[in-house]
Amino acid sequence: MTADRVPLLDLQVQRGQIGDAIEKALSRVLEHGRFVNGPEVEQLEDELAEFTGSRHVVACSSGTDAIVLALMALDIGPGDAVAVPSFTFAATAGAVVLAGATPIFADSLATAFDIDAAGLAAAHTLASKAGLHLRAVIAVDLFGQPADYDAVRAAAAALGLAVIGDAAQSVGAYQNGVAVGCLADITTASFYPSKPLGCYGDGGAMFTADEAVAARLRSLREHGMGSHRYEHVRVGMNGRLDTFQAAVLLEKLKIFPREIAERDRLARRYSDALVGVVEVPAVRSGSSSVWAQYTIVCDDRDGLAASLAAAGVQSAVHYPMPLHEQVAFRAYPAIGPLPNAERHARRVLSVPMHAYLDERSQDRVIEAVLAGSR
Numbered sequence: 001m002t003a004d005r006v007p008l009l010d011l012q013v014q015r016g017q018i019g020d021a022i023e024k025a026l027s028r029v030l031e032h033g034r035f036v037n038g039p040e041v042e043q044l045e046d047e048l049a050e051f052t053g054s055r056h057v058v059a060c061s062s063g064t065d066a067i068v069l070a071l072m073a074l075d076i077g078p079g080d081a082v083a084v085p086s087f088t089f090a091a092t093a094g095a096v097v098l099a100g101a102t103p104i105f106a107d108s109l110a111t112a113f114d115i116d117a118a119g120l121a122a123a124h125t126l127a128s129k130a131g132l133h134l135r136a137v138i139a140v141d142l143f144g145q146p147a148d149y150d151a152v153r154a155a156a157a158a159l160g161l162a163v164i165g166d167a168a169q170s171v172g173a174y175q176n177g178v179a180v181g182c183l184a185d186i187t188t189a190s191f192y193p194s195k196p197l198g199c200y201g202d203g204g205a206m207f208t209a210d211e212a213v214a215a216r217l218r219s220l221r222e223h224g225m226g227s228h229r230y231e232h233v234r235v236g237m238n239g240r241l242d243t244f245q246a247a248v249l250l251e252k253l254k255i256f257p258r259e260i261a262e263r264d265r266l267a268r269r270y271s272d273a274l275v276g277v278v279e280v281p282a283v284r285s286g287s288s289s290v291w292a293q294y295t296i297v298c299d300d301r302d303g304l305a306a307s308l309a310a311a312g313v314q315s316a317v318h319y320p321m322p323l324h325e326q327v328a329f330r331a332y333p334a335i336g337p338l339p340n341a342e343r344h345a346r347r348v349l350s351v352p353m354h355a356y357l358d359e360r361s362q363d364r365v366i367e368a369v370l371a372g373s374r
């Protein structure tokens with residue numbers, strides 16, 4: 001009945017369009033042979049700085065390493081705590097543990113997927129009682145829309161916290177005319193293949209307006225290097241982006257604005273057709289989303305997922321279990337019950353979203369959601 005499936009994501013259509021340019025770019029890297037710290041890496045940093053308006057951009061090995069490096073650059077480690085949302089991908093909290101600090105889980109907003117800044121004061125009290133120093137909050141731009149940075153920055157300022165923006169899913173989005181990359185003290189990005197701006201392997205970047213922080217990030221991603229190669233002034237890691245990935249990203253960045261517009265068009269089409277049937281994602285006034293996921297909310301999520309599968313439409317749950325309930329993180333404190341995180345995890349469903357989804361497939365997704373919600 002359904003000969004072809006509508007996949008959640010299809011990277012091959014994009015490859016059909018820019019494959020030749022990417023192969024030429026990769027050949028240039030093979031020719032010059034600077035596979036690590038090649039000229040494409042610095043060019044990518046410059047172009048990302050221009051794209052976002054961020055003063056400093058430091059490319060790195062992954063979105064996870066970007067968060068670890070950001071914490072290290074802020075000197076956050078053992079004895080420190082960092083507030084994180086429980087409803088996010090594991091790397092947000094995992095990076096805190098990798099840096100030697102303690103994550104404190106906070107709830108999400110009731111009607112949006114990002115952290116509820118009202119929980120930061122409780123996180124501060126909890127940390128103090130445990131003999132920890134709450135140093136920062138990581139706001140996550142889940143599914144492509146910036147977190148509520150006005151609220152997060154205000155609460156963080158009152159408590160003396162640094163703000164890290166986990167923008168693994170949101171590079172290219174805006175809030176009140178300010179681009180992602182300039183909304184937090186340090187913003188971290190991922191270029192994992194399935195992210196809106198993805199490479200053909202692992203990659204990431206850090207954005208900051210602070211020159212001293214940028215210098216520390218550069219040193220930390222290169223074994224804590226000082227002024228020359230074999231001088232080490234701090235303990236760092238190998239956190240570099242390789243040159244091939246930078247070359248891929250330079251080509252993808254050229255078409256990224258057009259792709260964002262296409263994703264936005266698709267999101268609007270979905271929302272127009274599905275509003276009132278399921279809860280459609282709301283974009284905050286003054287914000288834009290790059291639609292890393294188009295995530296709907298409904299009571300019988302598993303039933304809807306099953307009927308989509310029967311209709312040949314792929315869907316996915318981002319994310320089925322909040323981190324405070326995961327085996328890996330259960331031992332870390334939460335500010336209290338986290339009802340919104342738990343409710344989101346039970347009710348969310350992401351449907352196919354990418355810049356090259358043809359209209360027939362779009363219609364199939366819409367019809368399948370309408371049929372499955374009856």
Ligand SMILES: *Cc1c(COP(=O)(O)O)cnc(C)c1O
Pocket residue numbers: 062063064065088089091092140166168169189190191192202203204
């Ligand atoms: C993908 C992702 C990360 C991790 O990025 P990697 O490049 O896969 O290490 C971190 N946080 C969020 C919210 C993500 O979606």
